Structure formats: structure tokens, C-alpha cells
Amino acid sequence: METQSTEHIAVLMTVHNRREKTLKCLRNISSMEFDREKYVLEVFMTDDGCTDGTAEAILEEFPDTHIIRGNGELFWNRGMYAAWQEASKRDFDHYWWVNDDTFVFQDTLSRMLACSEDHSNSAITVGSTISSHESGNVTYGGFIKGKLITDLTISHKCDTLNGNLVLIPRAVFSQLGTNDPYYRHSLGDMNYGLRANERGIDIWTVPGACGICDTHEHLTVWMDPRMPINKRWHNFFSPLGNNPFEFFHYTKTHYGVLRAIVLFTSNFCHFLFPRLWTKKLQSVKNR
Numbered sequence: 001m002e003t004q005s006t007e008h009i010a011v012l013m014t015v016h017n018r019r020e021k022t023l024k025c026l027r028n029i030s031s032m033e034f035d036r037e038k039y040v041l042e043v044f045m046t047d048d049g050c051t052d053g054t055a056e057a058i059l060e061e062f063p064d065t066h067i068i069r070g071n072g073e074l075f076w077n078r079g080m081y082a083a084w085q086e087a088s089k090r091d092f093d094h095y096w097w098v099n100d101d102t103f104v105f106q107d108t109l110s111r112m113l114a115c116s117e118d119h120s121n122s123a124i125t126v127g128s129t130i131s132s133h134e135s136g137n138v139t140y141g142g143f144i145k146g147k148l149i150t151d152l153t154i155s156h157k158c159d160t161l162n163g164n165l166v167l168i169p170r171a172v173f174s175q176l177g178t179n180d181p182y183y184r185h186s187l188g189d190m191n192y193g194l195r196a197n198e199r200g201i202d203i204w205t206v207p208g209a210c211g212i213c214d215t216h217e218h219l220t221v222w223m224d225p226r227m228p229i230n231k232r233w234h235n236f237f238s239p240l241g242n243n244p245f246e247f248f249h250y251t252k253t254h255y256g257v258l259r260a261i262v263l264f265t266s267n268f269c270h271f272l273f274p275r276l277w278t279k280k281l282q283s284v285k286n287r
Contacts, residue, residue, distance in 0.1 A: 105209070
């Protein structure tokens with residue numbers, strides 16, 4: 001009788017001061033239903049300067065977690081890069097990105113692995129998430145021509161992705177490597193998806209929702225006219241804002257220098273005239 005080989009999956013996460021959400025996320029992961037004889041999970045988590053006891057609480061409940069210590073300045077993308085660098089010291093069969101504010105369902109991993117196998121474990125697999133309070137509202141997942149895919153009835157081939165739930169098999173990692181540490185917080189996930197497409201690597205969404213993750217409803221500080229201009233300026237250039245130089249680099253890399261210049265200029269216009277921008281957003285929302 002042929003013995004079933006074991007496949008090892010590195011779960012990659014980065015966290016900062018969301019202890020209870022992080023613990024809930026890990027509890028959901030640990031309670032998932034999948035073939036535990038075939039698949040073994042190991043969590044590699046960057047603790048990016050947590051001051052709320054996140055790492056200690058995690059190690060108490062999940063002592064096998066690999067904790068990578070950050071200084072509080074890595075943010076999401078560089079934190080994920082640090083976790084991936086540590087995990088890649090070993091030869092894992094799959095690397096699974098999971099946001100710590102994303103709560104998976106019991107069959108999430110099984111469905112993501114099945115989708116990956118449907119494509120010979122040579123494509124990136126994306127799990128879409130839905131809102132906890134708006135039934136059926138898709139919040140994160142794959143994109144086609146800049147639009148979030150909201151039809152979850154079938155699997156879609158997409159252009160790029162959000163990094164909430166992403167399964168990357170060894171074959172893809174061997175071609176693309178890790179995410180690009182040039183980006184600090186955002187854009188690293190979208191950049192990874194576009195890099196994959198440029199290399200001829202497919203990205204597929206999993207049919208059906210794979211987890212719950214709510215969007216951030218508040219208006220970003222840098223374009224909030226109620227905020228003092230010095231706070232908006234600081235946020236504009238911060239990793240959590242809309243750093244114009246990172247956006248310029250991203251746009252130039254994938255869409256050309258002319259489009260990058262146009263976006264760079266428009267970002268400063270949005271900063272200088274935030275009321276016009278918020279009125280535009282409100283008019284779109286009310287349609």
C-alpha cells in the first residue's frame with residue numbers, strides 16, 4: 001500500500017496590537033477541518049512591536065508559533081516579508097498568507113488547497129472575504145481590471161489580489177520569491193499579484209467566501225478635511241496613508257512613467273483639496 005506523503009504549509013502573518021483578534025484568528029485556523037495526516041501547518045508570525053502582550057498570549061496558547069520580532073516600523077508588507085524570509089529557510093510545499101483580522105471558515109483551507117490542486121499547484125489561489133454585518137458583501141479578494149470580484153459562484157482568473165487569504169505553492173515561490181520589501185504597508189500584495197501575471201503565473205479565486213473580514217469604514221486621515229493640515233501631511237507620507245513615492249514606484253513599475261506622473265500629481269491635488277475628493281466619493285456612494 002502506497003504511503004501518503006506529508007505536505008507542509010507555512011502560515012504567514014504579521015500583527016500589531018490586536019491581541020484578541022489575532023487569538024481569534026489563530027483559534028479559527030487551529031479548528032479548521034482538513035486532512036491533518038496529509039497537511040501540517042506551521043505559523044510564522046511577525047510581532048511588529050506589539051505592546052499589548054500579543055506575542056506572550058499567542059505563545060501561551062499556541063507554543064509552536066514561530067515569532068519574528070519587529071521594531072514597530074515594519075507594518076504589514078515588511079512584516080510579511082520578515083515572516084516569509086524566516087519560513088523560506090525551510091522548503092515548504094505551500095505558503096499561506098493570512099491577515100490576523102480575517103476569520104476563516106472550517107473548510108477554508110481544504111477549499112483553497114483543492115483549488116490549487118485543480119491548477120496543478122502552479123497558480124496562486126485567493127480566498128475572498130465577506131462582511132460580518134452586510135450579508136454577502138464581498139470585502140477583499142481578487143481583482144479583474146481594477147475591480148474587486150464579487151461573483152463568488154465560480155472560480156475567476158484574476159489580475160491581482162488582496163493579501164488577506166492567499167495560498168502560494170512552492171512552484172510559484174520558486175519563480176517569484178517573496179513579496180517586495182520596498183513597500184511598507186499597502187501595495188505589496190497588489191504588486192505580488194501583478195508580478196505573477198507579468199511572469200505568466202495564473203491567479204484564481206476560490207468559489208464561495210473563505211472568511212470574514214470587515215473593511216475600514218473611517219475616512220483616511222490624509223484626505224479628511226476635518227483634520228489639521230499637519231496631521232494630514234504626516235499621514236499622507238506615512239505607510240498607513242497614501243505615500244506618493246511608493247504609489248509612483250508601483251504605478252511606474254506596472255503601468256508606465258506617464259501614468260505614474262499623472263497619479264503622483266492627482267494624489268497631491270487630493271491632499272490639497274480634500275473637500276472636492278470627499279464630495280466625489282459621496283456622490284459615487286449615493287448612486
